[in-house]
Amino acid sequence: MSTPATSSLQRVLTTLSHQEPDRVPLFLLLTMHGAKELDRSIKDYFLHAEYMVAGQLRMAEKYQNDCFYAFSYAALEVEAWGGEVIFRDDGPPNAGEPFIRKAEQILSLEVPNIQDIPGLRRMLETISQLHAHNQGQRPIIAVAIAPFSLPVMQMGFEAYLDLIHERPDLLERLLQINEEFCVAWANAQLAAGATAICYFNPLASTTMVTPEMFRQLDAPLSRRMCRRINGPVALHFASGRCLPLMDDLADLGAAVVGVSMQEDLHQLKQKAKGKFSLLGNLNGIAMRHWNPNQAEAEVKAAIAAAGPGGGFILSDNHGEIPFQVSDETLLAISASVREWGVYPLQWAAQES
Amino acid sequence: MSSDESLSPQATDEFLQALLASDRFAVRRIITNYADLTGPFSVIEQLIVPSLEQIGHAWDKGEISLAQVYMSGRICEEMIETILPPASSQRINQPPIAVAVLDDYHMLGKRMITSALRASGYEIHDYGRVDVDRLVKYVITDKIAIVLISVLMLPSALEVLQIRQRLDRVGLHPFIVVGGAPFRFDAQLWQEIGADAMGRSTSDAVTIVSKLLKDLL
Numbered sequence: 421m422s423t424p425a426t427s428s429l430q431r432v433l434t435t436l437s438h439q440e441p442d443r444v445p446l447f448l449l450l451t452m453h454g455a456k457e458l459d460r461s462i463k464d465y466f467l468h469a470e471y472m473v474a475g476q477l478r479m480a481e482k483y484q485n486d487c488f489y490a491f492s493y494a495a496l497e498v499e500a501w502g503g504e505v506i507f508r509d510d511g512p513p514n515a516g517e518p519f520i521r522k523a524e525q526i527l528s529l530e531v532p533n534i535q536d537i538p539g540l541r542r543m544l545e546t547i548s549q550l551h552a553h554n555q556g557q558r559p560i561i562a563v564a565i566a567p568f569s570l571p572v573m574q575m576g577f578e579a580y581l582d583l584i585h586e587r588p589d590l591l592e593r594l595l596q597i598n599e600e601f602c603v604a605w606a607n608a609q610l611a612a613g614a615t616a617i618c619y620f621n622p623l624a625s626t627t628m629v630t631p632e633m634f635r636q637l638d639a640p641l642s643r644r645m646c647r648r649i650n651g652p653v654a655l656h657f658a659s660g661r662c663l664p665l666m667d668d669l670a671d672l673g674a675a676v677v678g679v680s681m682q683e684d685l686h687q688l689k690q691k692a693k694g695k696f697s698l699l700g701n702l703n704g705i706a707m708r709h710w711n712p713n714q715a716e717a718e719v720k721a722a723i724a725a726a727g728p729g730g731g732f733i734l735s736d737n738h739g740e741i742p743f744q745v746s747d748e749t750l751l752a753i754s755a756s757v758r759e760w761g762v763y764p765l766q767w768a769a770q771e772s
Numbered sequence: 773m774s775s776d777e778s779l780s781p782q783a784t785d786e787f788l789q790a791l792l793a794s795d796r797f798a799v800r801r802i803i804t805n806y807a808d809l810t811g812p813f814s815v816i817e818q819l820i821v822p823s824l825e826q827i828g829h830a831w832d833k834g835e836i837s838l839a840q841v842y843m844s845g846r847i848c849e850e851m852i853e854t855i856l857p858p859a860s861s862q863r864i865n866q867p868p869i870a871v872a873v874l875d876d877y878h879m880l881g882k883r884m885i886t887s888a889l890r891a892s893g894y895e896i897h898d899y900g901r902v903d904v905d906r907l908v909k910y911v912i913t914d915k916i917a918i919v920l921i922s923v924l925m926l927p928s929a930l931e932v933l934q935i936r937q938r939l940d941r942v943g944l945h946p947f948i949v950v951g952g953a954p955f956r957f958d959a960q961l962w963q964e965i966g967a968d969a970m971g972r973s974t975s976d977a978v979t980i981v982s983k984l985l986k987d988l989l
Contacts, residue, residue: 508875511927517877577880581842585794630837659957661834681957682834705926705957742926 428486428558435730436675436697444727444761445486447699447735448750450479451493452512452743463507466492469545476550480558483754488554490547490614491563498573499539500532511743520575523583526590531600534608544612551613562614564606566621567598568638595641606649616652619645620739625660639668646673654678654699659738666691681737685725697731704736707745715752720760724768727761788823791844792836803851812855816893820848821978824888828975842880845887845974852891867917867988869981872899872907874921874928881922881952888974889981904931908938916946918984920977923952929961936966947984951977
């Protein structure tokens with residue numbers, strides 16, 4: 421009698437419980453490539469839930485991806501606050517001019533109602549349709565921008581750093597209203613059928629702020645967020661460094677942490693072992709130049725560094741693979757995981 | 773103390789720590805003390821530039837945060853505006869230098885570079901957020917010798933090649949220096965898009981500009 425094939429969801433749940441599944445799970449965090457699959461412009465693709473659903477279904481099969489990525493673009497959350505989004509043909513839509521032009525505007529900001537925002541409703545519809553297609557086979561990963569990081573798009577990085585240093589009163593108010601929005605948005609996506617929330621928080625990384633600032637300004641907030649979000653949370657630093665924070669992160673309540681290629685993956689794994697799983701850390705920008713051999717070498721290196729013992733999902737390190745990365749490279753990554761990611765990883769033990 | 777004398781390592785370290793702690797009062801006190809004794813240019817050359825260089829390298833190695841780099845540059849720029857106003861005849865005599873952000877409202881990188889260069893005594897044309905057309909037009913109009921382009925996203929980085937090609941077509945070859953996240957993750961990208969140099973940090977920007985100016989003058 422043959423053993424039933426392991427589903428992607430089972431594979432992921434096993435690794436998240438720090439055990440070895442049949443193979444290392446692969447999360448190709450693809451957004452814009454769906455437009456290419458359907459021969460649509462990026463703007464047209466992101467403005468239609470049915471296109472995003474079709475794109476994710478097609479890419480999941482094509483690349484044997486272990487998740488559906490229910491994410492369009494980060495600036496969607498700026499749209500929710502009345503901010504402008506600028507579309508382009510060759511990359512992710514970007515946030516327009518910050519809508520908070522004076523710090524005092526923070527006093528009159530109100531938390532947007534999720535159901536009032538067409539872009540957010542479109543993502544909920546996307547998640548809902550993916551959930552209906554999925555039949556519990558793959559985790560559906562939705563996204564929320566952390567309250568501590570959202571102000572970079574709301575008011576601009578420079579003004580936000582000035583606010584942090586000079587206006588603690590207004591900073592507290594902004595983080596409070598962002599927290600309420602983030603909780604509502606994350607929980608709406610989970611209610612629509614998402615399995616987990618990828619909580620993007622690049623500003624909390626040590627690339628951006630000191631560990632002391634993280635502990636003072638973000639950690640209490642992110643700990644509350646992990647508690648208030650009604651599902652598993654993956655903390656993602658979007659290429660930012662987090663090694664000095666590993667002990668702190670264990671305390672926040674996240675199931676997964678997205679890590680950067682700028683840090684040693686093996687060292688990160690040793691720190692995370694048994695506490696939370698790692699997601700990462702292929703270099704999406706460099707991926708544009710990879711040939712199949714390089715793709716294989718990069719996949720092998722990442723699996724050897726963090727795969728043994730489970731607690732690892734192979735992915736890119738930014739949470740969004742650039743539009744310019746070729747299908748050939750993505751297929752090579754996928755094939756390499758199936759070749760080298762099968763447990764037990766005896767080859768990795770022999771090579772180490 | 774004469775302007776020829778070097779600052780003690782202890783003084784430099786005290787200044788560095790004050791910058792990293794964003795302690796404006798301590799920074800102002802140290803700068804004012806040394807400027808009174810040695811003149812503004814010694815302060816720039818012996819204290820500010822080496823400190824900002826050290827801070828830039830420390831960020832590149834992951835030892836300090838971007839917030840610290842930003843605040844350090846901003847505080848130094850404020851201090852320099854005080855001791856060496858923009859119209860001062862003591863400003864560095866230089867060919868035109870410009871800085872711009874390509875296709876993005878994320879201005880922090882440009883702001884940090886501008887601060888570091890101004891804190892190092894350079895005059896800078898700040899073009900803000902531009903697209904390819906506007907940047908090419910400004911570079912031609914202002915006869916720019918060095919243009920520093922900051923980008924956040926990969927597609928914007930790839931557009932620098934268009935800028936190079938369009939300037940080539942009108943017979944201009946300003947030095948194009950690029951910086952920003954995509955270049956930190958792909959070490960060859962700056963060459964692919966026709967730039968002359970790439971800076972990984974604000975201190976790199978100051979070093980590159982200083983070297984290019986030596987070659988130009």
